[in-house]
Amino acid sequence: MEKQITPRQKQLLSILYEYIQDSGYPPTFEEMRQKLDVSSNQSIKDLLEKLKSGGFIKKGESQARGITILPLGYEALGQPSLAPFVGATSAGVPIQAVSFDGEWMEMPATHYDTKIERLKANVYVLRVYGDSMINAGINDGDHVLVQEKKEFSSGDIVLAYDGDDATIKRFMSVNEPPYLYLKPENPKYKIILFRDSISMAGKVMAVLKSRQWVPVS
Amino acid sequence: MEKQITPRQKQLLSILYEYIQDSGYPPTFEEMRQKLDVSSNQSIKDLLEKLKSGGFIKKGESQARGITILPLGYEALGQPSLAPFVGATSAGVPIQAVSFDGEWMEMPATHYDTKIERLKANVYVLRVYGDSMINAGINDGDHVLVQEKKEFSSGDIVLAYDGDDATIKRFMSVNEPPYLYLKPENPKYKIILFRDSISMAGKVMAVLKSRQWVPVS
DNA sequence: ATTGTACCTGACTAAATAGTCGGGTATAAT
């Protein structure tokens, strides 16, 4: 039985969202009271309590402006959600294997489980360095959403390990030599033949284009 | 005579920045006092006053957690800065001409004047819709940084108006027919010959790749 | 008909938080 957001709750949630967007900090009870056009703090407190128990927001007790919108809240508003950000991998030279460090990143809500701060099984985000996948639309500094998997199809873009080194490449399985290999999507780089030290951890489901200014010519 | 930031001020500024980054709201005097390891509110108030008069932060009087870091502050921290966000233009179908609506966007600090909330002469940001410039690396949903200009060189990517309609195209000037025209960077679209109703307002200096998830194949 | 839930009211209190007062030190500039 899903915790459902009521229209009134959603109204307050979007007031919260907008206030934070243009002030940089959350509103007070009084400010919310005015925007919602009710005459008492209690109404605000009740609603916040509901939003909190529904997992839409986090709230510091007895704390001025201590409200944070949680992933589930953004989801209810139709905003992007979060994934654990586990580190960096490389699309060029392989680098040290990744590990979760507590950061979060926006991710497509479809990959997000409805439970608060709980992800769908084994989905995570990596930052990609290097240019070995540019022809697949993955650039230096972009992030990829990786879904853990055990079975792969030829043509899948995968997160592969060579020992402790992690890398993003296209997995290829063909009926003629070299049969099994990893293919960089950049003519500058050579294919990597499968060997015992190589394993695949997951499939790249989506790319988050990094928000960076690039000069034009 | 530039208002210079002192080491102590910068220290507080980065405490502010980090706190906001991971809480979603600014700290109280007390919290700043602890992090800065001083024993009085007055020290914090003094420093905030300096940061404020230097144009690094904005601060609501008598307001709990009412601090906002201003563009100049981000600049002092080496973070990206802001440009006025004037609206949307189209890289496909031209749309209604743009106008400033008070929003701000991150922009490369080099284009930002040192005065608070004042941009270098005539620089602004537009959101681009459509796919007519994909081969120049400008995609649907990206933002472009436009520098107002009067003189253009052949090959410049420009913001052009056809009456009230704004569009982004590559400006071409050649010695053979059709001499002067606007060229979309997508074979799907046709070139636009110059006519009296067409004028050019500025040159695209940089593209902010929009932060969007795109599925991979 | 009663129970529960979502929402509301207005007056009140408690706690958190910003700001003040009246000083101080150390350092560089005039």
Next chain:
DNA sequence: ATTATACCCGACTATTTAGTCAGGTACAAT
């Protein structure tokens, strides 16, 4: 030597802000 500036101290007050109390209405479900 004086002045100005950047920074600090500790005790205090004023204001803002969250939270409580003791209710109420409207509506759907049992």
